[in-house]
Amino acid sequence: MKKTTLLILFFMALLHVNAQSSYFQQEVNYEIHVSLNDTAHSLSANIIIDYTNNSPNTLDFLMFHIWPNAYKEPTTALGEQFLDMGNTDFYYADDSLRGYMDSLDFTVDGKPIKWNLTEKNIDIARLELNKPLKPGETIKIKTPFYVKIPSSEFSRLGHSGQSYQITQWYPKPAVYDKNGWNAFPYLNQGEFYSEFGRFDVYITVPKNYVIGATGDLMDCQAEEQWLDSIADATKRKSRYADDLEFPESDSVTKTLHYHQEKVHDFAWFADKRFHVLKGEVELKSGHKVTAWAMFTNEDSDLWTKSITYLNRSIKWYSQQVGEYPYNQVTVVQGTLSAGAGMEYPNVTIIGGAGDDRSLDNVIMHEVGHNWFYGMLGFNERQHPWMDEGLNTYIESLYMDKYYPNESLADAALGINVFNAKTYPQIAEYYFSNLMQWRRNLNQSLALPAQDFTAMNYGIAVYQKTGLIFRYLQAYLGEKEARITMRKFFAEWQFKHPQPEDMKAFYEKETGKDLAWLFDDLINSTKNVDYKISGRNEKKDADSLIVKVRNSGKVKAPFVISGLDEDGDVLVSQWYEGFDGAQKVKFPKGKYKSLSLDGNKVMTDVYRGNDKAGLKSPRLVLGWTLPKDEKSTLFWVPAMGWNSYNKFMLGAAFYNSLVFEKKWQYMVMPLYSFEQHNWNGSFSLFRNFYAKGQTQRISMGVTGRKYNYNSDYIMPNDE
Ligand SMILES: [Zn+2]
Structure with missing residues (x-):
């Protein structure tokens, strides 16, 4: 018995080594040779693909995306996803607005x-090889193709008049990796591999x-000079016209x-109206990167600052993650139906931005995808947290650096309500997630992109990942976290x-057990909740x-902080996670009180129980964001009227409004x-959260005493 176990263990160890080295x-x-017809809005092209099989397997067929x-x-996977999300534009669209690829002849x-x-999917093709493709062999695949460009109002490939967004536009092999073929249909919510x-x-x-594209212009001196001359003219411009008409196309x-x-x-991306700005950054190694911004008269006042954002984003990601190895980054303005911006290698497209801060934010985020998707080629469809979430993590550090005084009110709400001015901008990520956690509406980050609700795609995939990697950073220390990220890159x-x-790389590099992060916070819906008892x-x-x-x-690491009378952190100490209860030592000092996570870096789902010793309830008018929830009782003035009692005046007292609690009451x-x-009336509820279809079961009692029905004014819950 023992011998077999040993043998199996030995065998498994070998397998493990093999898996890594293979x-x-x-x-x-x-x-690709392609020409644009800007009256028919179509592309005519020829493609030659040299495909080398580096896998250990012989391939009899290849899977291609014909996106x-x-x-x-309307019956494509994309069309069905639109309908699932309640968007009927594509379903009812005129045929002239749709697009397709044909003329293929492989x-x-x-x-x-x-x-x-x-x-099943008309945007996936299977190519049968005449002769099996053995490991190490290369084949040359050729085909002509024609693309009717759809309207840009649907998703990422499209045209708006004679402004062209040519993306996911050519026949392309799906990825073949250790999991086999990764062929999947094009989706709006769900990206690439x-x-x-x-x-x-x-x-x-x-x-x-004017064209913004992936790659470097080759042997095109005349074009470079032309772009430079537009850049010079743009730089000298003090006022932009506001017409968005397309000039005649040159014959x-x-x-x-x-x-x-x-x-x-x-x-x-091609547009005849583009103004051009050009910049340059020199990275630490001396490598110089040219930055291009291309935009129309629309939002031109905002875009004049785009080169600044572009330059510092390239520098930021080069410092935080790893140096940008290519020669150029281009940002183009365009109409976009798949979010505020969309990334491609070397080139990104940005939709409408309302103000300086949001233009900076979108540009830096999309530029950042050159690292998180571009150079780190994640399977975004299957693991969307890897590109969007990790990118959001680095984005949040950028926003902290360049907008250090911004609060939650500036970042998310635009106005100062519910004490939002007293929270840092990152609190947006926490509170939006808290809303989902408390309602039991969160979804595991292990899901593929298309399985997230539209809300969780933003809140969980982007923001929760951002939060938990900030949690990891606080635990490891800023420098260690940056070094680990750079080595991983x-x-x-x-x-x-x-x-x-x-996970394997991070655990090896830091010497820590990171199951709490990769297995629990990413691969499950479990939450962190410690309390000082x-x-x-x-x-x-x-x-x-x-x-x-x-x-x-979750057995996550946690931090205890000693606070001064204003609640500012004087001293903090980290501890490794454990199950159940334990006693830990905390150094004595001049602090006034003790709290878990004084700097709010953990993703604790009940921060209300983090303090040692609770104060008597404080009264808050309306509602506020939870600082120490247990001790807060909210109230609003209330009015009622019925024909018997006539006008009534009073107040409603309640313990929760936006973030659900296990016990909720209102009097x-x-x-x-x-x-x-x-x-008056009262209610008392106990909420039970169950997995599966039922989001929540509430049990409780309500009562009212009126001689007649009353209409009263209460704020709406969410
Ligand atoms: Zn993104």
Whole structure:
């Protein structure tokens, strides 16, 4: 018995080593010749793909994405996702607004092959190889293709008049990795996963189009000079016109050659109205990166500052994550139906931005995707937290640095209500998640992109991931967290790291057990909830004994803070996580009170029980964000009227409004000036949270005393 166990263990250890050393990725190099027809809004193109099988397996077929077909009819996966989300625009759209790809005629190494669009998804094709592709072998795949460009009002590929957003536009092999083929239909909510390789793209357009694209312009001195001259003119401009008319297209065309290596996608944007601004940053190694901003008259006053945002974003991510290795970053303005901005290698598109802060925010976020999706080629469809969440984490550090005095009121609400001015901007992430956690509406971050509700896609995928990596940063220390991230990037850039690769790397690098983060906070809906249940002070000892209970289900590290009379943190100490209750030592000092997580870096779902010793209830008019929830009783003036009692005046007292509590109560006494008596109502509920279909079960009692029905004024709950 024992021997077998040992043998199995030994065998498993070998497997583990094997699994790590057997990482592979396919190499895919592209040559595309494409010309734009800007009256038919279409592309005519030829593509040549050199596909190298670096996997240990022989391939009999290849899976391809034919994603413009997603826009062909309402029954595509994209069309169905729109309907699921309550968007009927695409369903009812005129055929002229839809798009598709056709004229495909695949050959492999010069010979025709059998291929077909899959039965389930017309935007996925299966190419049968005449001869199996063995490990290490390369084949040349060729096909012409034609794209009818859809209206840009639907998703990412599209045109708005003669403004073109050419994305996900060519036939492209799906990723083949250790999990097999990752072929999936195009979706609006749900992103990408592509093989790294080299692109040589030759774009033919009427001469007066300005183009922003992936890659470097090759042998195009005339084009570079032309762009420079527009940049000079833009720089000297003090006023922009406000017309958005398209000038006539030049009857002469030009062909521009863009070249890039070690990228997994190629996108381009063309507009005849673009103003151009040019900048440059020098990175630590001396490598210089050119920054381009391209925009129309719309929001031009905001966009004049875009180069500043662009320059410092490139620097920021280069410092925090790893140096930007390419020669240029371009940001173009465009109409966009899939969020505020959209990222592609070297080039990003930005939609309408209301003010300086949000333009900066969107530009830096999209530029940041060059790292989190571009160079770290995650499977975004399957693990959206990896690109959006990690990017949001670095974004939040940027916002802290460049907007240090911004509060929750500035960041999220625009006005100072509910004490929002007293919270840092990052509190937005916490409170939006808290709202979901307390209502039991949170979803595990392990889900694929399309399985999130639209709300959780933003709140969980972006913001919760941002929060938990800030939690990790606070626990590891800022420097250690940055070094670990930089090493992870250095190890995995231009590859496809999976969540398990990141966990293994982080655990090895930090020497910590990070199951609380990767298994619990990411792969489950479990929440962190510690509380201080007591403290003990011995006269001569130099430490206090603090009794801490883990009321949650996550053995996450936690921090105890000593606070001064204003609640500011004087001293903090981290502890490793545990189940149940334990006594820990905390150094004595000049602090006035003790609290868990004084700097609010943990994702504790009940911060109300974090304090040692509770104060008597304070009364708050209306509602406020929870600081120490247990001790807060909210109230609003209330009025009522019925034909018997006439006008009644009183107040409603309640313990919760936005963030649900296990026990919720409301008492509303009302005095009738007509009858000189007290009326009113009360409710007391205990909320139970269950998994599965039922979000919440509430049990409780309500009562009212009125002689007649009353209408009263109460604020709406959410
Ligand atoms: Zn993003």
